[in-house]
Amino acid sequence: MALYSDVVMDHFRNPRNVGVIEDANGIGEEGNAVCGDIMKIYLKINDDEIIEDVKFETFGCTSAIASSSMATEMIKGKPVSEALELSNKAVAEALQGLPENKMHCSVLAEEAIKKAIEDYQSRKNK
Amino acid sequence: MKIYADNAATTKMSKQAIDAMIPYMEEIYGNPSSLYEIGQKAKEALEEARERVAKVLNCQPREIIFTSGGSEADNQAINSAAKVGAMKGKKHIISTTFEHHAVLHTLKKLEKEGFEITLLDVHSNGLVDLKELEEAIRPDTALVTIMYANNEIGTVQPIREIGAICRAKGVTFHTDAVQAVAHIPVDVEADNIDMLSLSAHKFHGPKGVGVLYVKKGVPVFNLIEGGAQERGKRAGTENVPGIMGMAKALEDATNSLEKDTAHLLPLRDKLIAGLDAIPYSELNGDREHRLPATVNFCFEGIEGESLLMLLDDKGISASSGSACTSGSLDPSHVLLAIGRPHEVAHGSLRLSFDSNITEEEIDYIIESVNEVVTYLRNMSPFWRDLMTGKRPHVFSE
Ligand SMILES: Cc1ncc(COP(=O)(O)O)c(C=O)c1O
DSSP: OOSSOHHHHHHHHSOSSBSOOTTOSEEEEEEETTTTEEEEEEEEEOTTSBEEEEEEEEESOHHHHHHHHHHHHHHTTSBHHHHTTOOHHHHHHHTTOOOGGGHHHHHHHHHHHHHHHHHHHHHHTO | OOEEOBTTTOOOOOHHHHHHHTHHHHTOOOOTTOOSHHHHHHHHHHHHHHHHHHHHHTSOGGGEEEESSHHHHHHHHHHHHHHHHHHTTOOEEEEETTOOHHHHHHHHHHHHTTOEEEEEOOTTTTOOOHHHHHHHOOTTEEEEEOOSBOTTTOBBOOHHHHHHHHHHHTOEEEEEOTTTBTTBOOOTTTTTOSEEEEEGGGTTSOSSOEEEEEOTTSOOOOSSOSSOTGGGTSOSOOOHHHHHHHHHHHHHHHHTHHHHHHHHHHHHHHHHHHHHTSTTEEEOSOSSSBOTTEEEEEETTOOHHHHHHHHHHTTEEOBOOSHHHHTSSSOOHHHHHTTOOHHHHTTEEEEEOOTTOOHHHHHHHHHHHHHHHHHHHHTOHHHHHHHTTSSOOSSOO
């Protein structure tokens, strides 16, 4: 059996939503270079609290890149309240599974999104 | 293009080595300990292979112990020398920080059993300092074990000088020569080696077979107890087909060593120059004292596993020392040993080829690595931070 599922490889080879949103109103970063993975999420949230656009940058392995790609797809066009519910398990399931020792990559995606939303909320409350 | 660039991990078997094995599976399959004809014929072949291997290493056939590979040879050499040392009250062993795990984990086990282990620094160039070795040797030093050539970065130690120092001080010297034998000239006599490990699958021979050379007069204990094979030093029915394949592969590689090296060196150096031209990249290990076909680089801002997967898509098989490929949380101990910080060690790439490599393939590798590194950097927030000055560079441009 291959190390990664076809869905992981597809999202790794053709990652969705790669890049930067210049006028993002929520940015979250998780992970660190010493551990070998960093994920950065950019959100553009509109007045109706809908995630209009999302982009990511990732330094990391195959599953880190695939997890970011899948997670951004799962929250794009969704209300912020729904994005906050996104679990790493759901990301891993949508990827048709991750190897046991790569599950932390999906956690990283969940955390980076949560941080970006927190950033949005703290900016809004200023 | 399909390029297998992971020959330091293992090699494709040569047709000649395969052909040398087949008769010992199909016809002369007897147990060398058996008295009837196909047993005795197998025994003859085995002893003839021992002579051929001994000739290549420049030693006596009786100094060759056939093993199941490099790991077993390393384990036997070190455990045996430790036991011999302990009997004389010597419980100190010297090695280096960047040995193969077959050596390091054996030393760790001995440390738990009360041995004192000194691991010599290999500095930023991946080389041992002879003066530091000399200073580390004590009256109670039982063994010095230093690898001939490193499997990850390819640096080659001054083994002859190391051997001379050990001999002058009367300390047993073992070298893990798994990456060296059949790739550079190795002569146990001239190199002052007491014990040496080698493994057939690193030079187009079969997997699961290797050699422990033990110089006459150096006592050796068993790792595997049982029958009286290998003059009682290694029990188990001999892997005759494997040994025949190994002897053939070793002879062939030795015979073409000069020609292969002349072909490989310019290509290796072209690859180094090509990858050096990528901004914020650096060669790992000394430029000169290295194997003719192993090149290892670190690239800032990217992670090695994704680099490997994208190279695989381009038909290139390589390896990396990133944590994601080592299966642990830390990147390669070898890269850390030469002082690479974690974040750079994650972005490493090892390319190791064989004598079939062509200049066209080297060009393709350089172009592909360039493309993939650029692509991954463009999506890396770490790279962005480096380029915007939010984080300091480790390498210069
Ligand atoms: C330097 C070194 N030592 C030991 C080994 C182990 O050899 P083997 O795979 O034959 O057990 C290897 C190869 O993996 C190696 O590169």
